[in-house]
Amino acid sequence: MAVASSFSSVLPAPSLSLTSPRRLARQGPTAKSLSVPLAIRCAAAATAASTPPRRPIPPRKLVRCPALDRHAARASRVRFARKLLTLLLSKPRRFLPVRVLRRCRRFLGLPRDRPMLPMVLRYPALFRLFQAPTSSPLSPTLSTLAVKLTPAAEALAADLAALRGGAAVAPALAGKIHRLLLMTPRRSIPVNKLAHLAPDLGLAMDFRATLCPRHPDIFNLVNTSRGHAVQLTEPPPPSPPPLPPLRPAAPADRLMDRPRRFPNLPLRRGLNLRRAHRDYLLRFHSLPEVSPFEQLDESAGIDMLERRACAVVREVLAMTVEKRTLVDHLTHFRKDFGLPNRLHALLVRHPEMFYVSVKGVRHSVFLVEAFDDDGRLLVEDEMLVGRDKLEELVREGKRMRRAKKKGVLALDGDSDDDGDDEVAEEVSPLEVVDEFGDLFEDGAIGEDWEDVSNVVGGEGDEESDAESDAIEEFWVKKAVAEGLVESGTEQDICFELDEICSINL
Structure with a gap:
């Protein structure tokens, strides 16, 4: 008995925890494999080799809505015209020299290998080319050509400005900014961030100078560490209720107006x-x-x-x-x-x-x-009238090009298909590197304005290579031969010189 007690003091005591059957099975895999007949194990291995590997579950397929996709495609077709209109309206004289406009390719969504003038001439009802007068009767060149708005485009801009300043629309636009400010914990939004949503909300490009000073009882402009910002006044005005549903809860064609027996989830058709x-x-x-x-x-x-x-x-x-x-x-x-x-x-x-x-x-x-x-x-x-008029001017320009095609001359490569209107769709998305710079300071805010980085002085945006200049000069001569370039006045050349000097500074 003494020997047994000495051995028990040396040997470790067995564990009292019960081992699960699965753990026991894992501890002796050889015994389990030997207990299975060899023929069965070979057949199981052959079956596993012939079975294809399991494919992962595919992600949920998004159901497309063609009716709403048409709205997105409709906006894409006039994207270039809308951006160029925004760019010209941001300038006091409503025009830009072509050589300055070529630096804004990233904002316009135009590839580097595509000339600028054919895209401008695709919208004759919105834009037109004019030659700055010179002392010597020289032919128009790329350095003396500029793009400006047509009278129809000027009238469209004037109508929208009058509509925004009306007694019915101006309070609604101020209410939109009020609601945006209420959704932020700081009760303030930087102006450069608000500029992203400004065109979609129906705000003017110069809302900082036209809308904000008219409503000092709701918000005002302040200088913060993040730059200029729109901030609610103190004490803040009372919060409005959320916007009501735009669609009635129960359709009008229901046979019996009674509560549903089971919970219902309204989904779009299809x-x-x-x-x-x-x-x-x-x-x-x-x-x-x-x-x-x-x-x-x-x-x-x-x-x-x-x-x-x-x-x-x-x-x-x-x-x-x-x-x-x-x-x-x-x-x-x-x-x-x-x-x-x-x-x-x-x-x-x-x-x-x-x-x-x-x-x-x-x-x-x-x-x-x-x-x-x-x-x-x-x-x-109410601001939808601006979109409708812009699309009508784009269609009018298409009819003008079609009539000119049936007449005497037409620009090469100027087809009536809508595919060229979606030239911006061919460009890959660009990263936001900087703010709008000079264009933003002049009030040029529009859809995707953040795509412009360093409009002045960017090495990647400079189109100074000889091949690109030669292509543009070719289109200038072709436009002059077809009578698409107007003669400017002395006032235009003074305005152009002021514009170039301000941009270079």
């Missing part, structure tokens, strides 16, 4: 969701309502934070003129509005509220409740 996704959306909409003007802390929960983010995006889209904007424009307000970093995934996750269109270089997001099944707006904004 959209079918998986059961798990539908159940998630039903649980999401069963959460309590959250105001977009209410600030939530991180302890509120992921679902409530996403609920507020959807309310903020819905409020912004409801204030836009066309009830749509670019996804990239919303990403600039992630920190200001408390939006998640993966904003695109949030928009795709809620197809009952938003629709993301992939038409164009940048994705557009639509407010689903603002459109019917055929893609028509249920409530039209």
Whole structure:
């Protein structure tokens, strides 16, 4: 017994924890494999070798909406004309020399290998070329040519300015800025960020000088560490309620007006969701309502934070003129509005509220409740008249080119197809390197204005190579031969010299 006790003091005590059967099976794989007959193991190995590997589950396929995609394609077709119009309206004299305009290719979305003049001449109802007068009767060259607006384009700009300054539209535009400021915790937004959404909201390019001083009781311009910003006054005005739904809750063609027996999820026509996704959306909409003007802390929960983010995006889209904007424009307000970093995934996750269109270089997001099944707006904004008139002038220019083609001459490569109008779609997305610079200081803010970096003095934007100049000179001679270049006045040359000096400075 003494020997046994001495051995027990030397040897370690066995563990009292029970070992699971699975762990025991793993500890002796050789015994298990030997217990299985060799023929069965060979047959199992042959079957495993013949079975193809398991494919991963494909991601959820996005259901396209052709009616809303047509709206995105419609905006892409007039993208170049709208940007050039924005660029010319940003200048006091409403014109730019061609050699200065060639430095703005990135803003206009024009590839480097495509000449500028044919694209300008595609819109004869909006833009025209004129030659600055000189002391000697020289032929027009690239250095003496400039682009200006036609009387129809000038009238369009004047009508929009009068509409924005009217008694009915001006308070509504101020109310939009008021709502944007209420959704930020600091109650202020930098002007360079607000410029991204300004065209979509219907604001003028010079809203800092025209709209902000007229409403000192709501907001004012201040200088902050982040630059010029629009800030609410102290004490702030009372918060308005969120915008009401644009679509009635119950359709008018229901046979019986009574509450539904089961929860209903309104979806657009042709959209079918998986059961798990539908159940998630039903649980999401069963959460309590959250105001977009209410600030939530991180302890509120992921679902409530996403609920507020959807309310903020819905409020912004409801204030836009066309009830749509670019996804990239919303990403600039992630920190200001408390939006998640993966904003695109949030928009795709809620197809009952938003629709993301992939038409164009940048994705557009639509407010689903603002459109019917055929893609028509249920409530039209008063500023839509500007878009309609611009598209009418583009169509008028197309008719003018077609009539000229049937007449005597036409520019080579000037076809009536709409494919050339979407030249911006061929350009890859450009990174934002700098602010608008001189153009932004003059008030040139429009869609994708952040694509311009260093309009003056950029090495990549300079078109000084001989081949590019030769191509442009060829188009200048061709335009002069066809009578598309007008003669400028002495006042024009003075304005042009002032413009060039101000840009070079």
